[in-house]
Amino acid sequence: MLDGTEDEEKFLAAGIAGLQQNSFYMHRALDSNNLRDALKYSAQMLSELRTSKLSPHKYYELYMRAFDQLRKLEMFFEEETRRGCSIIDLYELVQHAGNILPRLYLLCTVGSVYIKSKEAPAKDVLKDLVEMCRGIQHPVRGLFLRSYLSQVSRDKLPDIGSEYEGDADTVSDAVEFVLQNFTEMNKLWVRMQHQGPAREKEKREKERSELRDLVGKNLHVLSQIEGVDLDMYKDIVLPRVLEQVVNCKDELAQFYLMDCIIQVFPDEYHLQTLDVLLGACPQLQPSVDIKTVLSQLMERLSHYAASSAEVLPEFLQVEAFAKLSNAIGRVIEAQPDMPTLGVVTLYSSLLTFTLHVHPDRLDYADQVLGACVRKLSGKGKIEDSKATKQVVALLSAPLEKYNDIMTALKLSNYPRVLEYLDVPTIRVMATVIIQSIMKNGTRISTSDKVEALFELIKGLIKDSDGTSNDKLDEDDFKEEQNSVARLIQMFYNDDPEEMLKIIETVRKHILAGGPKRLPFTVPPLVFCSLKLVRQLQGQEENPFGDDASTTPKKIFQLLNQIIETLSGIPVPELALQLYLQCAEAANDCELEPVAYEFFTQAYILYEEEISDSRAQITCIHLIIGTLQRMHVFGVENRDTLTHKATGYSAKLLKKPDQCRAVYACSHLFWVEDHDNMKDGERVLLCLKRALRIANAAQQMANAARGSTGSVMLFIEILNKYLYFFEKGNPQITVASIQSLIELIMNEMQSDSTTSDPAAEAFLASTMRYVQFQKQKGGAVGEKYEPIKYEPIKA
Amino acid sequence: MPSRRRTLLKVIILGDSGVGKTSLMNQYVNKKFSNQYKATIGADFLTKEVQFEDRLFTLQIWDTAGQERFQSLGVAFYRGADCCVLVYDVNSMKSFENLNNWRDEFLIQASPSDPENFPFVVIGNKIDIDGGNSRVVSEKKARAWCASKGNIPYFETSAKEGVNVEEAFQCIAKDALKSGEEEELYLPDTIDVGNSSQQRSTGCEC
Ligand SMILES: Nc1nc2c(ncn2[C@@H]2O[C@H](COP(=O)(O)OP(=O)(O)O)[C@@H](O)[C@H]2O)c(=O)[nH]1
């Protein structure tokens, strides 16, 4: 025996050299039609296959080379017979080869020609050959010799339709030959484990594993024999093969051959012989990985079921589900120590099977999950990561099959299986569920369903008892919470009563989520509620409606409470934004006090909570923008709110920000389409105030030499002037515009300002607009005509 | 080689399991097709006599298992191939994408003398399914891939209905023949007879 692969390479090279040398002489003999020399050198060539020094892999390489040479010899034999040499004589002649191994290879080769010549029935020649091969009992050499026999006889089996077809029993003859060869090969293969010293067992098992396909190949050949119908498969082929499998009592062989049987024979046959096949399982060695065998069977049958609806009746007819389910139960019972992975793999395969075969039988699916729960119970959370993955696969299967979470929600055992997952995996599963909902655009339409769904995804909704999320990656957390947010948008019912119930259910659950989650979950809930408000808004409120009915007012109350929950976190900017959204919705519902209340809340937050100057800027612009769109307010309320907004604007930290906020406020006094909300004077006041601030900013900039001036601000204000001028605000005169332009020109030319290309471009485009309006002619052109402008010469 | 002309052409069929390798071979050699799925184990061949320009050849067509677990002995049988057929299922993108791997693996394992010009033929099978409606690999895409790999001849077949199978194998035989003849030209079947090392112990007495 060898240790190094290097030595092995050397032996292989030597074997190849010997083989090539003899094949050279063999060829020469063939070319000169010298039969004796041909036999002599081919026998010598084949002697190389007598080596014991090669692993199966390397031996196979050598064998393939000999194999190729033998094809040439075979053709030569054919030519010989055509030239008048008797095939029977040839068959005798090759038996004179000195060594048995070369002799048998030659015999098989001639045998192949013999069958082709049809001078004897194929079955007789084959029977002779398969018997003769008993002469080789060395496992590796025997296995290769027999696979040679199998190969050369492959297209000469006397099966139906073959040109070697014999009498009535012709198929049986073909089957018998292959079965016999298979039996002998399996024996050689199994026996191999007992040969050689015990310490090399591992190496031997590896070599045996490499050899497995030589044995399995026979089953493939059996499956290809034309004329093996179901009866013959049931009565002869399967029992004979299983007999070998069971009796050999060898783990490797049993596992592999079961796999082969499952893969090489057709699905219809498996279905019709399920009892027999499943019945063999408990008879296998306890160490055989039955769960994989059964899983592969179920996987295969699932594929078959999925291939066409026409085959489903076959499954029902043989009660495949019950049989598989029982078989699994028995296996699990017989192996109390089966690891969780095994258990879950089995149930997972069975679930996939039933989903494909009995898509209408949710009770079956639930049964499978229930059986799985029973097996898992009492063992605590699953710790094995592979088993965990398998549970995820198990739970994902119904989602994939039905593309509908609603169906999974009907499986009472579904959440119970979830319980056995660890916290991170529960979260993964929740994400899978949400993704399925999003992908399929599933509407969740009742509060009960929402309730059930939240039960499934609670891993994302709140911290689980005793464990914190500290370890969770910040990005992952965000991703998860964003997916929850998207999910909330999928809750919808046309009926306002039910929708309100849904909203209340969601609220109940997300409130448990704690300060880290609320900023993600409150906004979608707010928008969901506002959607309901919009839906109700069109409808006349029933003046006689009882208190229980859903009204916008009621929802706004709820909204107030919902947003209120953000106060403790605190995320004042977000809360402020949401209040403003609500205010706008209340505006559209013509609910002035409600809208005013929301604004007040927003203002309180602005005054008390928002201290960061950037946040202030964002918020003030939001406030101005929203306020501008409000039409519900009476003069008094409106005055209060606009007054405050201008006040906030003027108090921003930096002058330029003040300036911009203040000129933005000008729009609060001039709302298009609302003539009672047009106050030209106050517009002008705002703009003037903005100008003063810009001036102050300019002076500060000049004082701090080097910093760019605020000429930009002036141009921005000029644009506001032009806007209101165009909208017909009588307070904005040509003269005021003209003087503003001059101011800007002066500023730009003054020595103390460094040139600012952006400002120049902005001014130029502003003035181009003026020019453009002039050229329009008509009323507009006339209006703009008096505005004069001389560009600065560079 | 004085008189014996080469008449055996070796062809290897590769591709993912289930694409129809066995069915193509059975359709071509035996004119038979079965809807049943039966996995192939290991590798073996069927032969078919073909005539080409008045000469008879034997095509030795090797069918293989697409699954690794049924290819336990390796791929020594690639050796000496004259043509390699790469099969995919036009209804499976994965099987098409894997053609690259199959081609690479073949070139590495078979190490033909001139890999650049080794003849491949690509077959897109199962075009009959669903009247072509479930097809996911377009002919254009497949042809583009073939073009990028040195203008590999391309055929679309249905092993089930026998469409284009004969034509594909005609081309396979022709390419195999060409490559076989070239090989003969460059690699005359001579070996170094002088360098013999007969003094090696062989195995037991069987
Ligand atoms: N409809 C159709 N089915 C095919 C075709 N070729 C093969 N099949 C089926 O596809 C499955 C796999 O075929 P097979 O030849 O065993 O694939 P292999 O694993 O590549 O050898 C079998 O069920 C065949 O009946 C074809 O051209 N059309």
Ligand SMILES: [Mg+2]
């Ligand atoms: Mg196959």
